[in-house]
Structure formats: structure tokens, C-alpha cells
Amino acid sequence: MEGGYHTVKITDKVDEVQGIPMTDLNKIRQQISLTALAEEAGAKFDAHHMRSRCPLPRHAGDRSSLSFVTYDNGQKWKCHSSCPSDANGGDVISFYMAWKEVDFKTAVQELSEWTGSQDLQPIPISVPKQFIQPQKWRERAAEFIAYAEKNLNDAVIEYLRKERGLSEVTARAFHVGYNPQNIFDDPIHWGLEGRKIWLPRGIVIPGLWKDEPHYIKIRRPLKNDPLGQYIPKWDAKDGASDIKFGGLRGGKSVLFRLELLDHLPVLILTEGEWDTMLLWEHCADLCDAGTIGGAQSRFDLLDLALLTGYQKIFVVHDDDKAGDKGRDYIASMKAISPRIESISPPSHDLTDFWRVGGDLRVWVAEYVTQALQGTKHPRWMKVLTNARQELPEWDRPHARERSKNKLPYSNSPILSILASLYLRMITKWTNRTLKPLSKR
Numbered sequence: 209m210e211g212g213y214h215t216v217k218i219t220d221k222v223d224e225v226q227g228i229p230m231t232d233l234n235k236i237r238q239q240i241s242l243t244a245l246a247e248e249a250g251a252k253f254d255a256h257h258m259r260s261r262c263p264l265p266r267h268a269g270d271r272s273s274l275s276f277v278t279y280d281n282g283q284k285w286k287c288h289s290s291c292p293s294d295a296n297g298g299d300v301i302s303f304y305m306a307w308k309e310v311d312f313k314t315a316v317q318e319l320s321e322w323t324g325s326q327d328l329q330p331i332p333i334s335v336p337k338q339f340i341q342p343q344k345w346r347e348r349a350a351e352f353i354a355y356a357e358k359n360l361n362d363a364v365i366e367y368l369r370k371e372r373g374l375s376e377v378t379a380r381a382f383h384v385g386y387n388p389q390n391i392f393d394d395p396i397h398w399g400l401e402g403r404k405i406w407l408p409r410g411i412v413i414p415g416l417w418k419d420e421p422h423y424i425k426i427r428r429p430l431k432n433d434p435l436g437q438y439i440p441k442w443d444a445k446d447g448a449s450d451i452k453f454g455g456l457r458g459g460k461s462v463l464f465r466l467e468l469l470d471h472l473p474v475l476i477l478t479e480g481e482w483d484t485m486l487l488w489e490h491c492a493d494l495c496d497a498g499t500i501g502g503a504q505s506r507f508d509l510l511d512l513a514l515l516t517g518y519q520k521i522f523v524v525h526d527d528d529k530a531g532d533k534g535r536d537y538i539a540s541m542k543a544i545s546p547r548i549e550s551i552s553p554p555s556h557d558l559t560d561f562w563r564v565g566g567d568l569r570v571w572v573a574e575y576v577t578q579a580l581q582g583t584k585h586p587r588w589m590k591v592l593t594n595a596r597q598e599l600p601e602w603d604r605p606h607a608r609e610r611s612k613n614k615l616p617y618s619n620s621p622i623l624s625i626l627a628s629l630y631l632r633m634i635t636k637w638t639n640r641t642l643k644p645l646s647k648r
């Protein structure tokens with residue numbers, strides 16, 4: 209049977225393994241994607257999602273060959289090369305054991321936190337009619353994003369810096385761009401039918417997943433909008449003066465974040481892309497930041513696998529906000545795992561807090577310190593130290609220099625590494641070629 213940590217004695221009836229009901233084990237196997245979890249551990253599968261270099265920490269030999277395979281429709285895995293014989297294959301649970309170097313019970317317990325098995329809470333995964341985004345949509349979107357990035361000019365960069373607290377480095381890392389004119393593109397280019405695809409004039413913010421665009425939002429200049437002081441202000445030709453964000457038809461929500469090779473222990477999910485980028489700008493050494501586009505968004509299995517890597521996830525949510533959507537969202541988040549906690553923003557939102565001179569680093573540091581109390585993980589201890597340094601000492605409250613208007617990247621070795629990662633990603637993206645977009 210499965211090579212691995214646990215063997216199941218075959219009897220007439222197998223109800224449990226090491227005291228854990230089979231139903232819980234099956235729930236984990238069904239709900240957590242082995243492929244996604246392996247990718248989270250660093251596997252990069254070939255085109256057929258079958259073979260990768262081995263991502264496991266106890267793999268003793270070289271990792272040049274594609275020795276790690278999945279089979280049985282991605283339900284099972286095997287390392288054919290240098291993993292120890294007691295941990296070189298099995299199911300999603302044994303993979304987690306080999307990856308995190310934990311025993312069977314711990315693996316089940318931790319994975320159950322993500323499936324909700326233990327407390328029998330259902331995962332909010334219900335997709336009655338799933339829209340399959342055409343690959344053409346992603347290709348066309350990538351072209352448009354590259355085009356917009358080329359058009360990111362000094363005026364827009366000044367807006368980002370003065371009104372949003374974002375440096376050009378951060379903007380470029382997130383592939384933010386500028387679309388200088390209203391475009392109505394033929395839907396055929398996007399693999400869609402029907403009316404034209406509206407690409408409004410404004411600041412382009414792409415939602416990427418594994419380097420591929422899944423959605424695009426465009427922040428348009430509105431009447432009497434500060435943005436209109438930097439780019440040509442709204443005029444009648446722009447139309448739709450009540451739509452702040454133009455979302456391109458055919459987009460799919462994903463977790464908006466920077467895709468890095470490694471992650472920090474704490475993830476803060478904000479209410480929007482601006483706040484995510486702002487957190488990244490100021491707190492990249494303290495936490496990861498992300499947002500889920502749209503109030504009706506939900507986590508899919510890929511997101512879940514990603515989230516298992518975090519010790520703690522804080523969801524910033526304005527409790528006063530009208531409407532039940534936000535509250536439903538938080539409720540669905542909490543149902544996923546007790547590791548997810550909702551917290552109130554220090555101001556209306558993080559960008560407003562920054563605008564009034566609030567110190568985001570102190571605000572974040574308090575939560576990070578709380579989440580990492582007592583950690584023994586060497587890398588996490590480094591993060592905890594970073595966070596503690598931000599907390600004001602009793603005898604000199606609020607005496608520190610604001611990090612506002614100052615790039616944090618040069619302050620620490622971690623940040624310089626992150627900065628170099630940016631550059632690699634930016635280079636990769638700007639090398640994309642742009643096909644001409646049709647105009648109305």
C-alpha cells in the first residue's frame with residue numbers, strides 16, 4: 209500500500225486510523241489538493257502536473273531530476289530518488305508529514321484545521337455555476353498589463369506616492385500600470401462572446417495567480433477626485449461617473465498578493481488592493497499581505513493549500529461597514545480555521561490611517577508579536593524580533609521616526625533579498641511582448 213509513516217491493517221472494516229475517524233481522513237484527502245500543497249512546498253510541476261523536482265526537506269541527494277511524481281489523479285505522490293524510505297510516498301497527509309516533519313496525528317490535526325473536520329464546520333465551498341476563464345483571457349490580460357506597465361508615467365507614480373503611500377518599487381512589483389485611454393476591445397481576443405470588453409482609462413491593478421492574470425481592476429478618475437489632479441480629470445467621454453473601479457468582464461477572483469518563493473508566518477488580509485500594497489510597502493519584513501477581490505469572494509482549494517503555510521491569518525475588517533456581505537465573509541473565513549482572526553482597522557481603512565500619519569509598522573507589530581508569542585522556529589523568531597523592535601518602549605512613547613516616505617528595503621538583509629526578487633519578477637514581466645490592442 210502507501211509507503212509512508214502509517215500503515216493500515218486491513219480488516220473487514222476500517223473505521224479509524226490511530227484513533228482518527230476515516231471520515232475525517234477522507235475529508236482531508238478530498239478537500240486539500242496534494243498538487244497545490246506540493247506547489248506550496250516548492251514543487252514546480254511540468255505541463256501535465258505530474259512530475260517535479262522533489263520539494264521535501266529530507267530529500268538527501270541532488271534535486272536536479274524530476275523525481276517527484278503524483279499519480280492516481282493527483283491523489284498520491286512518490287519520490288523516486290533520495291527521500292528516506294519511510295517518507296517517500298503516500299497521500300496528502302503523508303506529504304504534509306514529510307514536508308512539515310511532523311507525526312501523523314499532528315499532520316491530521318493541522319490539516320483538519322483547514323478542512324474544519326475536527327469541529328464539523330463545513331467549508332464554504334459552494335460553486336453552483338463555475339465560470340471557466342478562457343486561457344485566451346489570461347493571455348490578452350497579460351498583454352494589456354504589460355502595455356499598462358509601459359505607460360506607468362511620473363504623474364501616476366506621484367499619485368501613488370502622495371495619495372496611496374506607495375513607492376514606484378512596490379507599484380512595479382505588483383505590476384501596477386496606467387491605461388491612458390478608454391479602449392473597447394473585441395471580446396474574441398479574450399475568448400469571450402457578446403459585448404465589447406471595456407478597458408477604461410485609469411490605474412491598472414492586476415490580480416495574478418502563479419504569474420498569470422486572473423482579474424484586472426482599473427481605478428478610474430471620477431468627478432472631483434484627487435486622481436484627476438495627476439492624470440487628465442474625468443470628462444464626459446469617460447462616461448460612467450459613478451464607477452470607481454472598472455473590473456474587466458471575465459475576471460476571476462484570486463488572492464491578490466505578491467508571489468514570493470518564501471513566506472512569513474503571519475498573513476494579513478486587507479479589504480482591498482491598495483491596503484495590501486501599502487502593507488507590503490511598509491511591513492514587508494513583518495507580515496505577508498493579501499486581499500480577496502470582491503465581497504462575495506471565497507477561497508478555492510488552491511487558496512486553502514496556500515493558507516496552511518501560515519501560523520496566523522488576520523483579516524482586517526471594518527465592523528461598522530454597512531451590509532451583511534462583509535460579515536458573511538468573515539464568518540466564512542472563521543469557518544475555515546481558528547487560525548483566522550478578524551481585526552478592526554486602526555482607521556476607516558489602512559490607507560486612511562497612513563494618510564493621517566498613523567504608524568502602520570507599530571499597528572502590525574502588535575498583532576505579529578501576539579501571534580508569534582513563544583515561537584521556537586528560527587526564522588519566525590527573527591520576524592518576532594523585528595516586530596518587537598517596533599513596539600514603543602514605555603519611557604519613550606511615539607518617539608520614533610515614521611517610515612513614511614522612506615523606502616524600507618535598504619534597512620535589513622531580508623528586505624534587500626525581497627527587493628532583488630522584485631527585480632527578477634519585473635524583468636520577467638517586462639520582457640513580454642505586446643500585441644496592439646484595438647481601439648473603438
Ligand SMILES: [Zn+2]
Nearest residue numbers: 262267287291
Ligand atoms: Zn525526494
